[in-house]
Amino acid sequence: MNPQPPVQVDPSSSSRLLLAGRWTLAEAASRQAALAHEWHGIAEIDARQIDHLDSAGALLLVQLLGRLQLQPAQVALGPNHQALLAAIAGASQHDGIVPGPHSGLRDVLARIGETTFGLWLQTRMFLGFIGLSLSTLLRTAIHPRRLRITAMVHHIEATGLDAVPLIAVLCFLIGAVVAFLGSTVLATYGATIFVVELVGFSFLREFGVLLTAIVVAGRTASAFTAQIGAMKSREEIDAIRTLGLDPIELLVLPRLLALVIATPLLTFIAMIAGIAGGLSVAAISLDITPEAFLTRFHETVALRHLLVGLVKAPLFAAVIALIGCLEGFKVAGTAQSVGERTTSSVVQSISSVIVLDALAAVFFMEMDW
Amino acid sequence: MSATASELDTVIRIRGLDNRFGTQVVHRDLDLDMYRGEILGVVGGSGSGKSVLMRSILGLRRPQGGSIEALGHNVLAGSEAGHRVIERRTGVLFQDGALFSSLNVAENVAVPFKEHHHDLPSALRNDLVELKVRLVGLPIDTCMKLPSQLSGGMRKRAGLARALALDPELLFLDEPTAGLDPIGAAAFDQLLRTLQQAMGLSVFLITHDLDTLYAICDRVAVLAEGKVLAIGTLEQVQDYDHPWVREYFHGPRARAAQTAKRER
Numbered sequence: 036m037n038p039q040p041p042v043q044v045d046p047s048s049s050s051r052l053l054l055a056g057r058w059t060l061a062e063a064a065s066r067q068a069a070l071a072h073e074w075h076g077i078a079e080i081d082a083r084q085i086d087h088l089d090s091a092g093a094l095l096l097v098q099l100l101g102r103l104q105l106q107p108a109q110v111a112l113g114p115n116h117q118a119l120l121a122a123i124a125g126a127s128q129h130d131g132i133v134p135g136p137h138s139g140l141r142d143v144l145a146r147i148g149e150t151t152f153g154l155w156l157q158t159r160m161f162l163g164f165i166g167l168s169l170s171t172l173l174r175t176a177i178h179p180r181r182l183r184i185t186a187m188v189h190h191i192e193a194t195g196l197d198a199v200p201l202i203a204v205l206c207f208l209i210g211a212v213v214a215f216l217g218s219t220v221l222a223t224y225g226a227t228i229f230v231v232e233l234v235g236f237s238f239l240r241e242f243g244v245l246l247t248a249i250v251v252a253g254r255t256a257s258a259f260t261a262q263i264g265a266m267k268s269r270e271e272i273d274a275i276r277t278l279g280l281d282p283i284e285l286l287v288l289p290r291l292l293a294l295v296i297a298t299p300l301l302t303f304i305a306m307i308a309g310i311a312g313g314l315s316v317a318a319i320s321l322d323i324t325p326e327a328f329l330t331r332f333h334e335t336v337a338l339r340h341l342l343v344g345l346v347k348a349p350l351f352a353a354v355i356a357l358i359g360c361l362e363g364f365k366v367a368g369t370a371q372s373v374g375e376r377t378t379s380s381v382v383q384s385i386s387s388v389i390v391l392d393a394l395a396a397v398f399f400m401e402m403d404w
Numbered sequence: 405m406s407a408t409a410s411e412l413d414t415v416i417r418i419r420g421l422d423n424r425f426g427t428q429v430v431h432r433d434l435d436l437d438m439y440r441g442e443i444l445g446v447v448g449g450s451g452s453g454k455s456v457l458m459r460s461i462l463g464l465r466r467p468q469g470g471s472i473e474a475l476g477h478n479v480l481a482g483s484e485a486g487h488r489v490i491e492r493r494t495g496v497l498f499q500d501g502a503l504f505s506s507l508n509v510a511e512n513v514a515v516p517f518k519e520h521h522h523d524l525p526s527a528l529r530n531d532l533v534e535l536k537v538r539l540v541g542l543p544i545d546t547c548m549k550l551p552s553q554l555s556g557g558m559r560k561r562a563g564l565a566r567a568l569a570l571d572p573e574l575l576f577l578d579e580p581t582a583g584l585d586p587i588g589a590a591a592f593d594q595l596l597r598t599l600q601q602a603m604g605l606s607v608f609l610i611t612h613d614l615d616t617l618y619a620i621c622d623r624v625a626v627l628a629e630g631k632v633l634a635i636g637t638l639e640q641v642q643d644y645d646h647p648w649v650r651e652y653f654h655g656p657r658a659r660a661a662q663t664a665k666r667e668r
Contacts, residue, residue, distance in 0.1 A: 060521055060532075060571060067528055089571035090603065091528075094535050115604070122602035126538035368552040371506035 039084055042069040044077075052077050055084035058092025066092065070099055077103055080110045088116045093123040100124075164361045168291060171283045186289035187296075194255045194290075195297025199304060202250050206305040209242065210234055210312025218321050227321050231331045234313030239340040240399075243306035245392055248351040251298055252384035256359035259290055260380040263363025264373045272364070282364075291356040298352035299345055306344065343399050351391065355384040414473075415440050415574050415606045416461060421470035423456050430456050432630035434470070440573075443600055443607040445617045448627030449648060454610045457627065458576055461608070462496060463487060475574060492520055495572035499579050501563030503551040509562045510547035513537060516569040536565040541595055557588040561595075568599065574606050581613045593619045614661035626652075 039055035041062075052074065058066055080103075082088075082096065097120070100107060107124045175182050217233040263286055266272055275282045310332075317323040362380035366372050416438040423431040430453040438444045448454050459465040461472055463479050472479040475493050477486040503512045513533045517524055524532075537547055540561040551559055560580060567575060580596070581589035597620045600607055611617060617624060617638065625635040626649055634644040642653035652658065 060517075060524075063521075063528060063532075064523060064525055067525065090535065090539070090568075091532055091571065094531060098531070118602040119604075122539065122598065123535065127535055369505035369550065 259359030
């Protein structure tokens with residue numbers, strides 16, 4: 036027997052359509068093309084020669100029936116395929132959903148409104164979270180035994196001690212770069228010795244604490260978000276609540292306190308490393324001996340610059356820890372959401388640290404400290 | 405629906421399967437045959453290796469020994485082409501649906517089409533996606549929802565729609581009715597039976613649910629002591645003389661399920 040074409044009008048009766056061969060997903064595209072005709076005067080369909088039919092083929096048949104305004108009963112089918120066609124016809128009876136009209140301008144406005152409102156909600160939630168954490172902190176201060184010392188020490192190690200090499204290397208290199216840059220300008224006035232003040236002021240007042248905060252934000256805020264987010268999506272937070280424990284006390288306070296303790300220490304290391312970087316450049320390429328560098332440092336850089344730098348560290352640490360934890364609590368179930376919240380926590384903490392630092396710089400300048 | 409082995413061809417043939425985790429033996433010299441067009445219920449206590457068996461057949465886990473043939477292909481040969489065929493011709497519904505959480509339901513169902521039939525016109529693909537979603541009894545507006553916005557029962561139906569996307573010959577279900585309320589579970593059983601008959605599916609069904617066993621399974625395989633302890637129709641299996649089998653089929657819950665079946 037010659038292989039029959041998949042679609043043809045019956046030679047013996049022009050009102051009958053003959054279908055044959057394989058009608059499965061693999062052939063669906065070509066079968067759909069073969070059916071895409073204006074069929075006139077077709078009153079019945081003979082599909083008994085179809086040897087393979089799956090739901091894709093059946094869907095094409097049902098769509099053809101719809102176009103020809105025929106009933107499934109008007110199709111002659113092999114016995115194996117009747118149940119399938121009936122099921123598919125039953126499932127595709129209703130019309131598809133009509134997507135609502137799209138208006139570009141309306142979408143833009145809606146997007147702007149959504150973002151603005153989201154920003155407001157975010158701010159409100161962050162302020163609320165700060166309040167909640169502070170009140171829990173006060174409660175813990177009254178009952179110090181509820182503080183989770185072990186967890187806190189663990190977080191100090193993970194966020195502080197483990198970050199020391201990274202921060203020391205980074206700050207040493209940036210200290211060296213600042214000294215190099217400064218010396219090229221200062222050399223034109225024969226004033227290379229001012230490199231000492233340049234490196235000293237910049238690292239004690241700004242760079243030490245800022246670099247530390249940025250590294251901590253990148254390293255630790257993301258870690259906090261991912262840890263708490265994973266617990267949230269596995270319903271561990273809910274379990275904590277139902278066991279009568281306070282997730283803020285259990286998860287947020289140890290992280291917050293650990294970071295508030297670790298960041299000033301890291302900042303101090305960052306300052307020393309930066310100044311050491313400047314000192315090395317001065318010794319190697321500017322002919323300022325380490326003794327001369329340190330003597331001048333001692334004479335010209337006052338203690339208050341160190342304090343101005345260090346006092347900002349706990350504030351930045353608290354902001355980073357709170358943002359990291361809050362974003363973790365915002366995680367909602369999906370894998371994508373963990374990623375989104377982690378990105379958002381790093382972006383938010385780095386930008387708020389820089390904004391706070393700028394405000395602090397203005398404040399300290401005005402106070403003449 | 406019961407028929408003898410000689411009349412039907414075998415879709416899964418397992419011989420001498422050995423599975424171990426370290427020193428813990430899960431399967432020892434396990435044999436199993438599953439025939440085309442049947443719903444085979446696989447039961448066994450927790451930890452009896454039902455899921456490990458399914459993962460071995462699907463090639464998700466390499467057993468320590470034995471041979472597994474699915475749809476005429478040797479699963480353990482590791483040939484890329486053989487794997488491709490098995491991927492195309494089997495569908496799997498994992499315990500909680502295992503929907504991709506960042507895609508909505510329609511996108512989830514469209515994934516197998518995009519992977520295996522990327523030349524399909526997108527209009528036809530959308531029609532097919534919509535059809536599968538309807539076939540499993542979900543309202544069409546669930547298409548745009550994310551898995552996290554669905555109830556457990558709807559997630560399972562959506563997972564079933566994805567498993568059925570490519571019209572598999574062989575469907576694997578891992579505890580499809582676990583965690584559903586009894587009404588939802590009965591509806592799911594009914595749906596499975598209808599789809600199985602319409603599409604000529606062979607279904608490998610892991611379950612704890614006695615009602616499911618009594619309602620839709622053609623044959624039942626009992627897994628215990630690392631092998632298939634008994635396999636056959638419910639009537640044959642429930643009289644097998646083994647403490648676990650007796651406990652399972654003649655406990656209070658089994659009696660309730662039997663009564664329910666007689667009333668049906």
